[in-house]
Amino acid sequence: MEALLTIGETARRSGVAASALRFYEERGLITAQRAGSGHRRFPRAVLRRLAFIVFAQRIGLSLEEIGAELAKLPSERVPTGRDWSRLSGKWAGRIDQRIAELQRLKVGLTSCIGCGCLSLEHCQLVNAGDRAGRIGPGPLLWVGGRRKR
Amino acid sequence: MEALLTIGETARRSGVAASALRFYEERGLITAQRAGSGHRRFPRAVLRRLAFIVFAQRIGLSLEEIGAELAKLPSERVPTGRDWSRLSGKWAGRIDQRIAELQRLKVGLTSCIGCGCLSLEHCQLVNAGDRAGRIGPGPLLWVGGRRKR
DNA sequence: ATAGAAGTTCAAGTGAGCTTGAGATCAAGG
DNA sequence: CCTTGATCTCAAGCTCACTTGAACTTCTAT
Known part of the structure; x- marks a missing residue:
């Protein structure tokens, strides 16, 4: 299992279109590393973030609101279950x-x-x-x- | 109590903006008679229709779907309570x-x-x-x- | 009679949330 | 090496549900 996913893999595994992934990255909802070539490499943790985004959309939040929520996650470590549930509690x-x-x-x-x-x-x-x-x-x-x- | 309402009165009583009323008319969701001058004259029954539209929107239907539903109302008489509840039942x-x-x-x-x-x-x-x-x-x-x- | 509020049409703009297309580059298999 | 498929960027397009603006016309009150 690779540690980093290409945009195509990420799209397949999340069910979110590649174009939407680029869009979300542009909006700062998700982040990607880059391969030397310029191609995006998503850490696996992005999958959970995407799950959260789709979830939140179904609840009726706008991308802006979702971004504000996601910004509250710790940025220097991979968020734990507790981090996520604190977010979603409200x-x-x-x-x-x-x-x-x-x-x-x-x-x-x-x-x-x-x-x-x-x-x-x-x-x-x-x-x-x-x-x-x-x-x-x-x-x-x-x-x-x-x-x- | 006047039998016909101007667009302004209709907007005030329904809470739906005049521009939206014109838009709904264009889409066939509501209909208006015209005064000799060309000004719209809405029958009072349009208020219930508007209530239904706003209701339906809150439920999550698109204007197209709402239009399809409204098209099922009898057109030659003012719809009765039964007509409305048949519509809304589903x-x-x-x-x-x-x-x-x-x-x-x-x-x-x-x-x-x-x-x-x-x-x-x-x-x-x-x-x-x-x-x-x-x-x-x-x-x-x-x-x-x-x-x- | 005249000011100003209210109405008209038509075209274009808005915002959210993406998608699509063009043209170019990158990666992997034979 | 060459082809095929994935990706890249950037600009433009799309849908939905309206709103806004321009340029007029009509109604109402004084």
């Missing part, structure tokens, strides 16, 4: 929030949409809170009557 | 799927990331299924070893 709350929202949406779907209270002015089922970053563009979310501008 | 399943995935992710986060099984090749915690449309671009999701190309 996300459980985020998942719970999102689950709670989905459950509210489900209630709204089966009751509220049919009943007529979805006249928008009073219904609080759909709220922001999550994805607060999108308050600028995108449909304004009705947050209890308060809205931008 | 989404409950989708919400449940997404909740289940989030719960799996949460388990993975607290156990799997720390333990070492996240070496990608064996871990099935992150799967596709949801968002199948994204299988083309974007990071390839590991679906039990099977991947595109």
Whole structure:
């Protein structure tokens, strides 16, 4: 088992396209050594980092947020299980929030949409809170009557 | 209470920006009558339609999917509560799927990331299924070893 | 009558997250 | 040595869901 992986091997083993790996490297989410030729050589540890990235994306974090989290890992040693779980600990709350929202949406779907209270002015089922970053563009979310501008 | 709303009123009451309303009209998600001047006049029923759209977006559907759903509403009469709930019924399943995935992710986060099984090749915690449309671009999701190309 | 708010169209821009293409170089097997 | 496949860089393109700007027109209130 080689200690260093080429970009192709890394792509195969992680399921992340080579182009995405270059993109992530450019964004500072992962790092690669270089062979004399200029070709990337990824340490095996990058695989776990990639797993974490894909995981975090499924949870709904942006690459920027993920990068900020990854930056908290110790850079001079290979991160331990404890390092990783410390990172991921705070996300459980985020998942719970999102689950709670989905459950509210489900209630709204089966009751509220049919009943007529979805006249928008009073219904609080759909709220922001999550994805607060999108308050600028995108449909304004009705947050209890308060809205931008 | 006026029977028809201007685009500005519609935007205020729905929380959806006027530019988004024009965009949705262009995409066929909503329709507007026109005043002699060319100004849009939205029937009040558009508010419920907008509520549904925002709802559906929070659940994770694309505008295209939402449009397909809305197309199933009767076009010649104002949809009833039953019409709406028939539409939304099938989404409950989708919400449940997404909740289940989030719960799996949460388990993975607290156990799997720390333990070492996240070496990608064996871990099935992150799967596709949801968002199948994204299988083309974007990071390839590991679906039990099977991947595109 | 006139200012200013609100509306119109159309084209182009935005941001996230990559992918694709061009043109060149590198690595491995026969 | 030569071919084939992997990689490299850099610039440009793509999808989604809108927003923004320019250049006008219309409505409303004084």
